Structures are given as C-alpha cells and as structure tokens.
Amino acid sequence: MPSSSSDVALEVRGLGKRYEIGEQERYLALRDVIARAVTKPLAGLTGRGRSDRSAESDRIFWALRDVDFTLNHGEALGIIGRNGAGKSTLLKILSRITEPTEGEAVVAGRVGALLEVGTGFHPELTGRENILLNGSILGMRRTEILRKFDEIVDFADVHRFIDTPVKRFSSGMRARLAFAVAAFLETDILVVDEVLAVGDAEFQRKCMGKMGDATREGRTVLFVTHNMTAVESLCARSIWLEGGRVHADGPTSEVVSKYLSTSFSLQSEQSWPDVQEAPGNHTVRLHRVAVHPEGGSSSDAIDVRTPISIDIDYWNLKEGARLNLSLHVYNEQGVEVFNALPYLEREWQGKPFPRGLYRDTCHIPANLLNDGLHRVELLVVENSAYVIFHMEDALLFDVRDDPIGREGWYGNWEGAVRPQLAWETRQLEAGAAIPEAMRD
Structure with a gap:
C-alpha cells in the first residue's frame, strides 16, 4: 500500500x-501462430521446453x-x-x-x-x-x-x-x-x-x-x-x-x-613479499609500490586538495650500486604531467648503496594535480645514466574533484595540472581616465 x-x-x-x-521479434504469419499453438502443448513431452x-x-x-x-x-x-x-x-x-x-x-x-x-x-x-x-x-x-x-x-x-x-x-x-x-x-x-x-x-x-x-x-x-x-x-x-x-x-x-x-580499476598499491619472485633483475627488485594521502593509506580517497605520497620499496642486491629512481606521472589523456627525480634527497643520492631494503618517497603537494585518473611509470637508474629497470604501469590512482573554489563552474577544468596560484588585481587609474563617449 x-x-x-x-x-x-x-x-x-x-x-x-x-x-x-537479441533481434527484434519478426512479423508472424497466420501459419506461424497456428504452428506455435499446436507445438506448445507438446514441448514438455519432447524435452524442448527446458532448452527453450x-x-x-x-x-x-x-x-x-x-x-x-x-x-x-x-x-x-x-x-x-x-x-x-x-x-x-x-x-x-x-x-x-x-x-x-x-x-x-x-x-x-x-x-x-x-x-x-x-x-x-x-x-x-x-x-x-x-x-x-x-x-x-x-x-x-x-x-x-x-x-x-x-x-x-x-x-x-x-x-x-x-x-x-x-x-x-x-x-x-x-x-x-x-x-x-x-x-x-x-x-x-x-x-x-x-x-x-x-x-x-x-x-x-x-x-x-x-x-x-x-x-x-x-x-x-x-x-x-x-x-x-x-x-x-x-x-x-x-x-x-x-x-x-x-x-x-x-x-x-x-x-x-x-x-x-x-568503481575504478585502480592500482594504488602493489607488493611482492618474496624477493626471488619480485619484478626486477640481478641489481634491484621491487618489494612494494603505493600511492596514498600524506599520513593515510592507499585505500583512502585522494582529491585535488590532498597532499600525496608515492612510496617505492626495493631491494638493492648489488653491493655499492649507485641508484636513483625516476617517476613519470601521466593523466588519463596520456599527457605526461611531470617527471620526478630525487635531486633534493641528500642522504643517499650519488652514494654507493650497501645491499638491503630501501624506501624512496616522493611527496606531491596539494593543489597541483587536476582531477581524473593518473598513471605512474617507474624507472630505476644506475650511475645517473643507465635505466636498468622499467615498470610502465606501476600505479594507477584517481584524483577526485572538490567543489570548493569552483564558484559555480561544473565543467572540465582544463590542463594537466591545477595549481592554486597567487593572484592579485589592482586599479591603475581611476575611471576619470576613460573618455566620456566610451563610458557605459
């Protein structure tokens, strides 16, 4: 009720x-109607009914x-x-x-x-x-x-x-x-x-x-x-x-x-617990890759205002190897948004790595990425010159939009990035400088 x-x-x-x-029902002639009426009662006896x-x-x-x-x-x-x-x-x-x-x-x-x-x-x-x-x-x-x-x-x-x-x-x-x-x-x-x-x-x-x-x-x-x-x-x-x-x-x-x-086929985290089965080679093997909000987990949502971390855990198998990572981030149109390198990391970059498990973390600030799907390509470089390992689809994550600051605009926000840039407006001359004939 x-x-x-x-x-x-x-x-x-x-x-x-x-x-x-399937196909639309075709026109039925009178003989088709009669044939259906005759055969329908027999369907259960012939076994056709079940298959039909x-x-x-x-x-x-x-x-x-x-x-x-x-x-x-x-x-x-x-x-x-x-x-x-x-x-x-x-x-x-x-x-x-x-x-x-x-x-x-x-x-x-x-x-x-x-x-x-x-x-x-x-x-x-x-x-x-x-x-x-x-x-x-x-x-x-x-x-x-x-x-x-x-x-x-x-x-x-x-x-x-x-x-x-x-x-x-x-x-x-x-x-x-x-x-x-x-x-x-x-x-x-x-x-x-x-x-x-x-x-x-x-x-x-x-x-x-x-x-x-x-x-x-x-x-x-x-x-x-x-x-x-x-x-x-x-x-x-x-x-x-x-x-x-x-x-x-x-x-x-x-x-x-x-x-x-x-609802998206996202790949915000991958891990390989066994070093012998992990992707890589005789020098380096991956243990884990993940993208997540700063201080959060890979299952947490990311929006355009969220600071993001990308973690890459890897085993260095070669004593004294000089390694650095290179991340290439692409948007869903296939445009490369940026290439991140660890130039500002001072503790290990340029130095020989003892064998062991390492973690590199790339920090992406808030209000940089536009909304939409993003793909992360990973390269491992030795001696700042030779790519020794490459994973094209290391991570796939979605950046959600956020209504704050849109001021009534609900269409696509164009561009590979969406930074919040400083902006100012100043009046250089008063209205008296405009000729009378041009005033509204």
Whole structure:
C-alpha cells in the first residue's frame, strides 16, 4: 500500500525492468501462430521446453531489479553509477516513458523530465510551439504555461529564435530551452539526466541554482550525473546503482566516496613479499609500490586538495650500486604531467648503496594535480645514466574533484595540472581616465 504520509513525493517498491537481448521479434504469419499453438502443448513431452526456457533466460537482461527507496517533498536525490548501471532506465520509469516489469513507483504529483537534450521537442515546431506543447503534455492549462513563458525564454536566452523551428537550434540552445521548460513549468518532481554535460559555465551555474531553488520551494529533484562535484553540491542524499540494484543509499559524501573508491580499476598499491619472485633483475627488485594521502593509506580517497605520497620499496642486491629512481606521472589523456627525480634527497643520492631494503618517497603537494585518473611509470637508474629497470604501469590512482573554489563552474577544468596560484588585481587609474563617449 502507498505511504499515507503527505510528505512523501515518491515511493519506489521492488522496481524491476527486464529486456530481451537479441533481434527484434519478426512479423508472424497466420501459419506461424497456428504452428506455435499446436507445438506448445507438446514441448514438455519432447524435452524442448527446458532448452527453450534456458535459451530464453540467456536473452533476458534485468536493467533494474529490486529497487526500493522513498523520497520526500523538497529533497534533492543524486543517482550515480557507471554507464549501464540502470540510472536512465529508472528515470524513464519514473517519468512514465516506459513501464516497469515488476514492482511499482508511486508518484505524488506531476513530473517534469529532462532526460536528454531536447527530449520531447518536435524538430519542425518552433521554440514557442514546443513550450506550449510540453506544458500541455504535463496537463497544464494554456494560461499557466503563458504565465511562465517569459521566464522560460529569459532563462534559455533564445529570444531572437523563439519562433524558429527547434531543428535549427544549436545543441546549447536546445539544452537551455529543454532545461528551462522542465524547470519552470509547474511540476512537483523535477527529473534531470546529465544536463550539465552540455552548455557553458554560465548555463551550468544557472541550472544548479535553479535546481537548488526548486528544492527550497518544496519541489523534489532527482539528479543523475557523472559529475561528482555537482551531485555533492546539490544533493544531501544519493543512491549508487550497480548492476541495476541499489548498492548504497545515504549521505552523498559517503556514497560518492564509496563509489569512487571501488568503481575504478585502480592500482594504488602493489607488493611482492618474496624477493626471488619480485619484478626486477640481478641489481634491484621491487618489494612494494603505493600511492596514498600524506599520513593515510592507499585505500583512502585522494582529491585535488590532498597532499600525496608515492612510496617505492626495493631491494638493492648489488653491493655499492649507485641508484636513483625516476617517476613519470601521466593523466588519463596520456599527457605526461611531470617527471620526478630525487635531486633534493641528500642522504643517499650519488652514494654507493650497501645491499638491503630501501624506501624512496616522493611527496606531491596539494593543489597541483587536476582531477581524473593518473598513471605512474617507474624507472630505476644506475650511475645517473643507465635505466636498468622499467615498470610502465606501476600505479594507477584517481584524483577526485572538490567543489570548493569552483564558484559555480561544473565543467572540465582544463590542463594537466591545477595549481592554486597567487593572484592579485589592482586599479591603475581611476575611471576619470576613460573618455566620456566610451563610458557605459
């Protein structure tokens, strides 16, 4: 039975959606229908039924299974997960675009959805006509739509093109208009799927502000995104979908941290306890490599504000060897971010190493690396000239973004590094130096 609480905007119980993998069902002639009707009762006797059922089960794919959650009015819920986790399928069910195979979703009120850029727009109709059409589909009266019309056009900034067919809009114009229609028409629940993937910084800032306004007005927001900074900024609570099931549900910071720490094929630590089996050669063999926050462990999350240490433990097998290490750090685009060498290490560099186990630690300051995946390549150099050992993929770690200091920007922060540099602004001359004709 649905919840009796007037605070509940959405209640999802045992929701599941099943698809069949393979070719679309072909047209059936009358003889095919008759043949099926005749052979079906005999399937159990011939043994075909079991193999048919097995073949059918191989074609079944559950995009969602056993999904349960309740959402109150005025809440903003983030939905995160990898591609194919079931996020968009869930939103399509909640938006009544597709029906669930099992379970139910009880929605209290009208739903406004932006699932893809321009979803629900007719390309041959003008922007004005599409606004009126979308409002009508939501069950709004023409007077209600017209009351919001100017706000929609102002937000989308498409005044000059409002009577132009939408097919001639740029992707950015369609994104702005689609979001404005979904956000400003008077729906109780706003469903948004990756709206921040398109648009400039100003558009992103306006979108996030409008979704925040919606929750303060008592509307409910469901926000699907791969942008962890955006979801942490907007949503106090998040759900992590994995394989069509709810893997975690709770405070956004906790859910995002769990997701990022387990959802990537990371290699933040490797170790080889047996020197005879460890990678290397007759001079040097590796014991352990690890990347971690300063004072933390390799399982701890790293963000752009985190000071990082890279540890390399190795056995020197050659008495008197003069060794030094070289680290090359690459970002996920394959760009080399930097090459680190132990020039500032004074105790051992340039000196002969007795046999034994050593640890080199490279310290990477906070506010240097950009967010994203990073790969560490390790070289062992002898006599400052000869590379005697090389490991291309010694470590792979992820640097998380952090919303502090972004000032409303949720797109990619360009560049291989992201330093916090000193900056100052000074006025060199007063306004009187500007000619009158040039003043605004």
